[in-house]
Amino acid sequence: MGNGRDSTVRPRDGHAVGRTGRGGGTPRLVGVDAARGLALIGLIAVHILPEENDATGDPTWSYLLFAGDSAALFALLAGVGLALSTGRTRPHRGRQLVADRVGLAVRAVLIACVGLLIGYTMTEDASANGILVFYGMFFLLAIPFLSLGPRSLFAAAGVFAVTAPLLILGLQDSLPDYSSSNPTFQHLLTEPTAVLAQLLLSGAYPALAYMTYILAGMGIGRLDLRATEVQARLAAVGAGLAIAAQFTSWVLLYAAGGFQRLVGSSPELDEEAVMRALIFEPDVDRLGTPWWLAVTTPHMNTPLSIAWSLGVGMTVLGVFLLASRRLQAWLRPLAAMGAMTLTLYSAHLVVLSFELHEDEPYLWFLVHVVAAALFALVWQALVGQGPLEKVVGTAVRAARRAVLRGSPARRT
Template sequence: MTDAHSHPAPALRATGPTPTPWGAAPPDVSPEGAGTTAAAAGTRRLTGIDAARGLALIGMVSIHILPAWDPETFEPTAQWTVFAGRSAALFAFLAGVSLAFSSGGRTPHTGRAMRATRAGILVRALLITGLGLAINPLIPGTTVEEIPAVNILVYYGAFFLLAIPFLRVSARALFAWAAFFAVTGPVLTHLLRDTLPVAADLNPGLADLVADPAASTAHLLLTGTYPALPYLTYLLAGLAVGRLDLAGIRTQAGLLVSGVGLALIAWFASWVLILQAGGYDQLMTHTPALSEDMIDDVIVWGPDPILPTTTWWWLAIAGPHTNTPLALALGLGSAMGALGACLLLARRLGTWLLPLSAMGAMTLTLYSAHLLALSTEVHYDQPYLWFAVQVGIAALFAIAWQRALGQGPLERVVGRCVKLTRRAVLGGHRRP
């Protein structure tokens, strides 16, 4: 059985001269002279996006620290039901939204400007991957039962690299590509999992990458907790949404309604296929190594650590971190709904969202600090206390740092490197 410490769910951002996947920046909302109303709308939009990131960060911290099940009933806890798998989906989705901002917003960059953008994303991917590889050896354990969290940072490098060819694709085509990866990613994983080399550690470090590059690559792309190919579903859908008018109330309401609808449809489809159409019996028949309780565990808690491939019916479940088509659709719908809700709340309650939005503006820093705190393993005896301590300190630090210095510490470093890269590619040409 997986547990509350088995499946983390972060994703992070840093800033450059325009909004990017790792930090806040002035809103790219309107042409010069559009007036204070448009500027205010853009500020609210960025507040809503950062608040959604802050919500995902809190969800991830809760999954890593708080119990996944009630010790008396053994039923999933409320925080597990709400956040398991969905926090990672929301982070990856919002990374796509921010990639859209950094590549031109509703009008993608072209020519030299797009080359500069792609170079900046490449540098960002390498820096975040390097940070993840540096942190991973500090995280104790190698198996699902031992580790306190699976670090998403190394996966993020793969996300960004794979997204580079899609930066100039239209929003409609991006949605189509997201649907394509939602199907082909899980199918490829199902077909190839038993033949692919297995990574020795769920949190590979640089030594693992060098010692067994084939296993590490398979782990990052298809067989890991956050496999890049299936996760392109979230990233490309977020990139498409970032090309829309996110400051408009119709778009915001549309995200909320369509997101909730997609999540409900995915959940209902899985329920029908598994419990009404004979899918559960097929799982039991074709997977004799698993008892009924063990199959239930996979559906509720996720794979331990990988989904069986004994029958195609496994692709009909929608449990956390199963990365099946329906699980991806459920995660995407939840992410769209969360973003729509945060954008709508920011229209009226932007000030009240400050703790969330401040944390969401520096998730690279806070997520890295969270992983280092988990590596001390002091949170197991008093999980609720340590959850409150970590979230409270994160909120206070984020608010104080943002008011005093702006970008978070790690966001500032990554953003500076990206900015220098863009300038080098642009040369004497002005950025649009």
């Protein structure tokens, strides 16, 4: 989740960069914050707007644009942020690395606690599955990877992209039932195994699958993101990956006979139901065949759906980094939102719990987005870092200082 920034400097290449904290700190790339702002808008759209047209049953524009990809972009940018805050192109070593790991553990716990508290406001049939508790798990799992360079991080991302879907499919019958779509501290204490399984494998954002985005983002963050050639290559490789994922899925489903293997793999599935399942998640209790791994359906967390969302996220990030060279002023509202997504996303979920949006979803989508943008712009101009970002950031800095205080170099 983003942190605020209080000042802006302009490097010699003209690429706008902000800084966290009034005394400087980690530089921020406007393109990264703007992409994160777009991801926030995407999640708001998925939570509020309808998935399909009631008259035709066709998916809506908001579903096609944002379903699955917004959460993946969020996770990808979280990984980028981790790399930028832990050494950028030169990962920290020694006591600095220890401090990074302790600080990240503190951040993970605090963000998860915010998510667990918000769970008390959400009903069981809420239109949103909060991602913050999952974020805490993402960050905990990322701790061992903070010292790696880009090649190792990309390789690790590939391993998770392949193994996590196999685990999810293979363990689907043995995992415990959901504790809640939005777990709370009570669920964590009374059903710890169910909550852990949900966070790792069976939930809306299973951490083992989403580590692909986190680690790929960390690998991207270890590159020189201010370089034009890196930004252009990021967009091009992302587009190629997304196209390759869709093409591979088409070959497996239609040229290799996968579609027919899916038909009848469960009693509820005929051709029409499978066609619908290729757009929306299949409405079955159990995926009866490994051929489901060939689909790119949002939130299915198959290797190809992960590759598609990762490619889309890389393309969006590359395009925003390139655009921020010329269009910084136009990107300012998005960047302001992206710099305080923890605050804005938490507020969005709390407001969503009142269920005011159900009769006028498009109106309330506009209200959420405009209110978030205005708040972010005003708060950033007057105060700087977002409210929740400030609380979490203060705790993380205190934890890091406690580690660094014992460093021999620091004492010298």
